[in-house]
Amino acid sequence: MNVLVINAGSSSLKYQLLNPASGELLAKGLCERIGIDGKFTYKPQVAGKQTLDAIDVAMPTHAEAIEAVLNALVDEKNGVIASMSEIDAVGHRVVHGGEKFASSVVITDEVMDAIYECNPLAPLHNPANLIGIRACQAKMPGVPMVAVFDTAFHQTMPPKAFTYAIPYEYYQKDKMRRYGFHGTSHRYVSQRCAEILGKPIEELKIVSCHLGNGSSITAVDGGKSVDTSMGLTPLAGLPMGTRSGDMDAGIMEYLMKQYNLSMDEMMTILNKKSGVLGISGVSSDFRDLDDAAAEGNQRAALAVEVFAYKVRKMIGEYAAAMGGVDAVIFTAGVGENSADLRLRFVDGLQFMGISIDPEKNNFRGEERIVSPEGSPVKVLVIPTNEELMIAKDTAELVG
Numbered sequence: 001m002n003v004l005v006i007n008a009g010s011s012s013l014k015y016q017l018l019n020p021a022s023g024e025l026l027a028k029g030l031c032e033r034i035g036i037d038g039k040f041t042y043k044p045q046v047a048g049k050q051t052l053d054a055i056d057v058a059m060p061t062h063a064e065a066i067e068a069v070l071n072a073l074v075d076e077k078n079g080v081i082a083s084m085s086e087i088d089a090v091g092h093r094v095v096h097g098g099e100k101f102a103s104s105v106v107i108t109d110e111v112m113d114a115i116y117e118c119n120p121l122a123p124l125h126n127p128a129n130l131i132g133i134r135a136c137q138a139k140m141p142g143v144p145m146v147a148v149f150d151t152a153f154h155q156t157m158p159p160k161a162f163t164y165a166i167p168y169e170y171y172q173k174d175k176m177r178r179y180g181f182h183g184t185s186h187r188y189v190s191q192r193c194a195e196i197l198g199k200p201i202e203e204l205k206i207v208s209c210h211l212g213n214g215s216s217i218t219a220v221d222g223g224k225s226v227d228t229s230m231g232l233t234p235l236a237g238l239p240m241g242t243r244s245g246d247m248d249a250g251i252m253e254y255l256m257k258q259y260n261l262s263m264d265e266m267m268t269i270l271n272k273k274s275g276v277l278g279i280s281g282v283s284s285d286f287r288d289l290d291d292a293a294a295e296g297n298q299r300a301a302l303a304v305e306v307f308a309y310k311v312r313k314m315i316g317e318y319a320a321a322m323g324g325v326d327a328v329i330f331t332a333g334v335g336e337n338s339a340d341l342r343l344r345f346v347d348g349l350q351f352m353g354i355s356i357d358p359e360k361n362n363f364r365g366e367e368r369i370v371s372p373e374g375s376p377v378k379v380l381v382i383p384t385n386e387e388l389m390i391a392k393d394t395a396e397l398v399g
């Protein structure tokens with residue numbers, strides 16, 4: 001069985017064709033500048049097939065983008081399947097499922113309506129996800145489709161974890177609560193963690209750290225998310241590449257009055273100009289910050305320090321939330337690739353039984369246990385694979 005996984009943004013569309021049973025990736029790629037001009041990238045993973053790198057393909061809408069993907073996949077020379085009938089199902093990443101979706105679902109008209117109703121909670125993402133689904137439905141009639149939500153995994157959080165201390169009517173009327181994101185990633189790596197440790201996930205207390213350009217940490221107790229750092233929106237929690245993470249809401253009032261900023265301008269500052277970019281003034285990329293810090297840039301060093309300190313505090317916070325911790329996972333761009341930062345995240349956590357063996361830790365982007373032999377808490381690096389999780393959910397639901 002082959003599943004086409006689609007992650008549609010407002011002007012881009014990422015795709016992968018994979019076999020969920022074997023995990024084999026057949027092809028992946030990206031459509032960019034949809035609605036502007038259109039750039040198409042296609043990376044077949046089969047020997048002898050040619051890559052297309054950001055070539056010009058007119059994409060006035062997402063429909064042409066999907067068409068370009070399908071044409072490439074079945075192309076006589078460079079395709080990886082003989083015909084469209086070899087695509088058995090499509091799995092769509094959908095960002096916000098609100099309180100309506102606690103798991104992945106087969107897409108029906110009712111599901112489309114329910115996703116639409118979640119649009120106000122993710123105005124930049126959900127409308128684009130819906131456009132991607134509709135474009136696929138138009139080009140692939142009769143092929144079953146599944147929606148996999150970033151928020152669904154966190155729907156097991158108890159009210160004490162998801163309730164904001166603001167007037168309760170805003171929850172009742174407006175659904176203002178913590179939802180959390182990166183759920184597909186946290187679910188994937190915590191399942192892999194249980195498999196690697198050879199223990200039932202029901203018996204494990206895991207702190208899962210997804211640290212990339214966007215970052216979040218989740219407490220996974222017995223396989224269920226019981227708390228997570230992102231909130232109503234993906235702006236909350238850790239400082240990120242360009243996002244502020246948690247901060248005193250009073251800062252907004254001060255800055256808006258002081259500089260006569262509109263709400264839109266304020267939100268642009270918090271989403272696009274803050275985080276480690278904002279502190280350092282150098283870059284949102286941790287590799288650039290490392291280089292700048294090594295050259296003596298104090299603000300770059302401070303930005304990394306603020307990030308690492310918050311990660312460390314939150315590992316402790318979530319261990320406390322669960323009343324213990326058996327495993328800590330590092331995943332995503334920073335977690336998978338930066339040996340140095342991994343050491344800094346657990347620095348000082350030895351008192352909780354959390355530490356890393358520097359020799360075992362010296363690698364990038366592989367699945368490994370990095371805690372010392374016999375350590376009470378296992379520390380693991382697990383490359384995330386949200387697409388595989390989406391494909392597996394899709395296969396399971398469409399049978």
Ligand code: ADP
Binds near residue numbers: 214241332
């Ligand atoms: P996204 O949230 O966009 O999916 P990723 O998970 O791909 O992001 O993470 C991207 C980030 O990972 C980059 O911005 C960079 O800061 C970080 N990163 C990648 N490789 C390294 C490395 N070797 N050392 C430090 N940071 C790295």
